[in-house]
Amino acid sequence: MNRQPEITFNLYPSLLDAYQDYLGSEDTWLKFWGNSDTPSVTLEEFEHKQFRGLIDRINRVQPAWEDTEKRDRGTAFNMFIDCLVAGKKDETLEIETVQRDNGSCYKMFYNGRWFVFPKTVCAEFYSYFKGAQSQVYAEALLPTQYGNVKLYGFIDELMPTAIHDIKVTGSYEAWKFKDKWQRVVYPYCINESGGSVADFEYNILLITENRGGTYYDTKTEYYNYTEADRLRLTAFVEDFTEFIEQHRELITDKKIFNLLNS
Numbered sequence: 001m002n003r004q005p006e007i008t009f010n011l012y013p014s015l016l017d018a019y020q021d022y023l024g025s026e027d028t029w030l031k032f033w034g035n036s037d038t039p040s041v042t043l044e045e046f047e048h049k050q051f052r053g054l055i056d057r058i059n060r061v062q063p064a065w066e067d068t069e070k071r072d073r074g075t076a077f078n079m080f081i082d083c084l085v086a087g088k089k090d091e092t093l094e095i096e097t098v099q100r101d102n103g104s105c106y107k108m109f110y111n112g113r114w115f116v117f118p119k120t121v122c123a124e125f126y127s128y129f130k131g132a133q134s135q136v137y138a139e140a141l142l143p144t145q146y147g148n149v150k151l152y153g154f155i156d157e158l159m160p161t162a163i164h165d166i167k168v169t170g171s172y173e174a175w176k177f178k179d180k181w182q183r184v185v186y187p188y189c190i191n192e193s194g195g196s197v198a199d200f201e202y203n204i205l206l207i208t209e210n211r212g213g214t215y216y217d218t219k220t221e222y223y224n225y226t227e228a229d230r231l232r233l234t235a236f237v238e239d240f241t242e243f244i245e246q247h248r249e250l251i252t253d254k255k256i257f258n259l260l261n262s
Contacts, residue, residue, distance in 0.1 A: 012151070162199035
């Protein structure tokens with residue numbers, strides 16, 4: 001009988017992103033408050049807020065100060081594209097057709113809010129992803145000096161030669177999502193599970209709102225997964241697991257340690 005490998009930690013890409021954001025706390029503070037003589041928040045206060053936010057994320061607790069509207073908008077759009085690709089409805093997503101200045105639109109009710117997306121934009125994404133597999137679960141073990149770490153998550157759209165992640169954002173600069181970990185974790189998981197894929201795309205819907213109205217544009221970021229990415233992933237995961245162990249007493253969601261909650 002084959003013995004299953006022991007797993008020391010369970011991690012997923014958005015959790016790695018949260019740790020990445022925490023490590024960049026000083027750079028973020030300098031970007032928004034560094035030139036102010038009287039910043040509304042000090043660097044120490046901001047770093048503490050980022051720390052607490054990371055611990056909440058690990059414990060799967062939504063911070064009291066977090067506004068989920070932008071996240072819900074992205075989720076609603078992603079769910080609808082999945083419905084179009086699969087050719088079926090999602091009962092949690094209420095959809096109407098409305099007219100706006102930019103033409104015929106889909107109006108979607110999700111998590112207590114309405115979101116509007118032009119039909120032309122939805123058709124563009126549907127046409128691009130037609131035939132894809134949506135919300136594909138992927139997992140793989142990553143050997144580290146602290147044991148085997150299970151990496152897992154859901155791929156938005158899986159095509160024969162590329163992995164795709166859909167993003168919705170209100171602002172954009174070149175390579176905005178280059179530090180996100182989906183583009184490394186998911187190719188690693190697919191390849192370790194017997195697949196072969198090196199290409200990853202972030203397919204981005206940019207929504208710009210101003211006094212003149214609401215404007216929609218699409219962007220694409222292309223990445224290629226390499227051996228260097230795997231080495232970088234291993235080093236980063238080891239650093240994160242060290243952080244987790246250092247603050248183990250603050251972590252209530254024991255699933256991260258591959259343990260069931262009591």
